[in-house]
Amino acid sequence: MTADGEPKSLSEITRDMGLNMSDVAAFSGLDESTIFRLWDNTGWLDRVSGRSLQSLMSSVPGIAEYSMAHAIRKRRDVLVNDLHGEGLTVDMSVLERSDVPQQHLLNALEAALHIVRGEATQKTSSFIARFWGREQDRALSAVYSPDPENGLLADPRPLFESSIDLAPRLNRKTYSFHSILALNILTHQVSKVTGAPETDLGFEVPGRQSAFMMRGVVMGSLIGSNDIELAERYRRELDSTPVYAALEEWSFPTYTRDGRISSDFTLPSSLSLRNTATEVLREIAEYNDAYVYYLVSTYIPLALQRDPAFGGKLTELIRAVESRGADCRDKRIRQTCNTLVRQLKGIA
Template identity: 35%
Template sequence: MSVTADEPLLFSPLPLGALAESAMLSMADVVFLSKLPASTLSRLWRNEHWLDRVSGATLQQLVAVLPGLAEYVTRRSYGSRLGTVLRECDEAGLDISNGRIGALLSDGPPAQHVATTLAAASSMMRLDSHGAVSNLARCWGASQDVALDALFSAEPHGLLADMAPLVEKGLQLIDILDGGTNSLHTTVGYGILVHKLTKLTGAVPADTSPHARERNSAFAYRSGTIGVLLRSGDTDASVAYSRSLDQNALLRRNELWSMTSFYADMPQSSDFSLPAKGGLHNTEAAMSRDLASSNEAYLHYLVTSAIPVLLEHDQLFGAATGEIARQLRDRLERGVSDKRVVTAGAKLLKSMP
């Protein structure tokens, strides 16, 4: 459900009777349609907090007969959570406007993702390392990343009026976590923090190594590298990353897991295992978009690292190698200034089935 920027973000509770009256229904009408006892409805009719007291079975019967009730229940549910995390952010010293939240929700990610992002911000400001990585890890995914980008972006598109306090706390958390553990949530949450801070500041805030021997360090190394590519367009960083992948099987495995889980083609397995086969439809669509629009450093990463690793897993690349090849040819024909990218792109095209 979308929310416009000028709507109240935190939806005020309404009595059941007000919801019925907006649908031109009286209590007698609702009793007749729902087959609920009048005594049950009378206890809820003028109570603003009826939703906290109604049973699941009664709510189902009401939803079946009251237009707009399901939408109201949804709005109240995420509105309540948003209200809680916004208060926590305010108490932690973050300046977030309802207008920016509303604008993000109008065409962006679901409200649930926005609330999780804000919960991560609140945890970061309190230096709650467990809460920060746990919430950040739940932001792994293409839709969730839209909300995270809004958190880690400057005005006018960012959620924060002043990024400095969050960046300061984020850098402190990097030192506290120091790479974290190999658990799924700590690895992903720490890696996301490394990536976002790198993308925002231009400098990798942690000591990441291309000689990774643990999955947490492999994920962090990739996270920092992608942040550099997106921030500075440094093709040298992509060249170094590609060489590292050629020399380190763990990095190649992490690359495959990262791409396919981020685009929801494969599950986020707790042990980072991968199924032998699996469709790559979402990843293929993302590759096509990125080939057409990314900066040249990221384009080099796609043709030397991401796409070759994906092709190793599935030679047909979700039966879409033709579309990938077409997008790459079109991009090269439009003109690429870095000869290393042109050479790598031509090499990939020649090798594709």
Template identity: 35%
Template sequence: MSFPADEPLLFTPLPLGALAASAMLSMADVVFLSKLPASTLSRLWRNELWLDRVSGATLQQLVAVVPGLSEYVTRRSYGSRLGNVLRECDEAGLDISNGPIGALLTDGRSAQHVATALAAASSMMRLDSHAAVSNLARCWGVSQDLALDALFSAEPHGLVADMAPLVERGLQVIDILDGGSNSLHTTVGYGILVHKLTKLTGAVPADTSPDARERNSAFAYRSGTIGVLLRSGDIDASIAYAHSLDQNVLLRRNELWSLTSYYADMPQSPDFSLPARGGLHNTEAEMSKDIASSNEAYLHYLVTSAIPILLEHDRLFGAATGEIARQLRHRLERAVSDRRVEAAISTLLTSMP
């Protein structure tokens, strides 16, 4: 296995002297500008592993005078972890595609999230269910999901060249956990795995039920349902989910927690509690994008389940900017093919403040 095309920037350590030279600075220049002792710099100047040996105070003074040094420190920090995770994936038998990793990093998306997603993959391959769900749970969020979607996508955009081994191990982890516990990380990690495998394969890989009585089962049921909507565009599945919300208070609470924590408007509380109040600005902005771009089954879910739940929590949700209503009207103007979706949008618009 080889590393991404930008490996030198990510993985190859450079001497402090080389970094200074790229900024047209000699050691004498750095001594003068930083006021550091020449003896201190001489120990670091030609050492490729100088970053492992430098003190925090010295590093601060160097960053202040050597252009580009802070970026190198950042890239070396996450590059070291990413390199270790890539080696773990290789040892676990995963063939990682270099192109998509490079694209994610070049696009400015977080290398930290890419590393966490790949750590989850290597854990699944080892059937380490605890590590798998622990890493997956740290990928809960709209920005983190970019890396996770790349992990669970087929080529040419997926991180894994051959998805079959990862899917097989993922299904085995689902069986090992068998729903998992009600702890925050197990519940979220297990639910994410159910969702991603459903979205990838088209089949919910676990026994989920709308008659959920525990947080973990409620989260897993929602995860599988959203996967079905995104994969198959089945509006009947959205109708069934909305009906389930009407019948189950726990599902309604889970829906609100899932939306607001995913969009980082509310914290991921260990007991899944929710503050009585809190702005939903991130949720509104991201949901507006979803309304504009989603398939009609997911759009139906938004207007019959997600937005009504958010309006119950905050009656003025979407009213400040009007963007939610504007995007809904725009979808109607573009012509919705299914009359059930058209009717649901019209009904919601009349009820919004």
């Protein structure tokens, strides 16, 4: 695709390089008759075979780049039109300037389409569950964001409403790992935007499902509301409820891919939290005080039990906690940061 979205024929792509039909055939090893059939056809990518396309991509500059741009633009246009039909308008300027890979953003838009259509199927649960991960989460957050500068949708409110409606219907009586992840992801995104746990999402399901869903609500609410008391209540809940502590310990390493996403919510006995450490350091610097309090009072002490070296970043962690603690107005947060720093210096 060109910058304005118009398709290009094979002859147009190669013209600026001074390559003619015979040149392309010779370099790619394809029959000239094959190149002839594709040469002036702007829809040639839909006609070329996979093997022939590989030969062209590996021998003619610009073909690989054009092929990827074509595939992305084609999928994008379909999703934008389908979402428009459901009452959601995609902000194309945000989509085009985002630093999140376009493929992740298109996946997130497809998830939004499943949600706004109310498709309460196992396929939908499985698709949404794939957004458990740092880059995927960034893409989905952009879809839910009401920020006019960074939100992919001009008005995401119908998506919030559809998510609240869909979440209980994704809940199944039988154990489904993908449903558990999908519920967590939906509740996290909605509560992050609303800033408070949604009563409509507060249905009761025993065991891991309700615990993991509640973690999604709490994390989103902390980010959205800066509620320190909520962080403290969550800490106390972890102290008294083993399933919460187990899920909390599992969440960060799998989200950052330090550990494998496992349906039994277990981690290997030996695990270096390298990616987790990088993510936690970023969050200490960027997130609000309530979320930082959750990190220093709840997650980091738990992580140190799993990996006392904290992914080889103890020194950076000490500096980050010291610096952030000094900037916090809340006395409880400052004291918790100071206590953690003393503990970390004893390890380092």
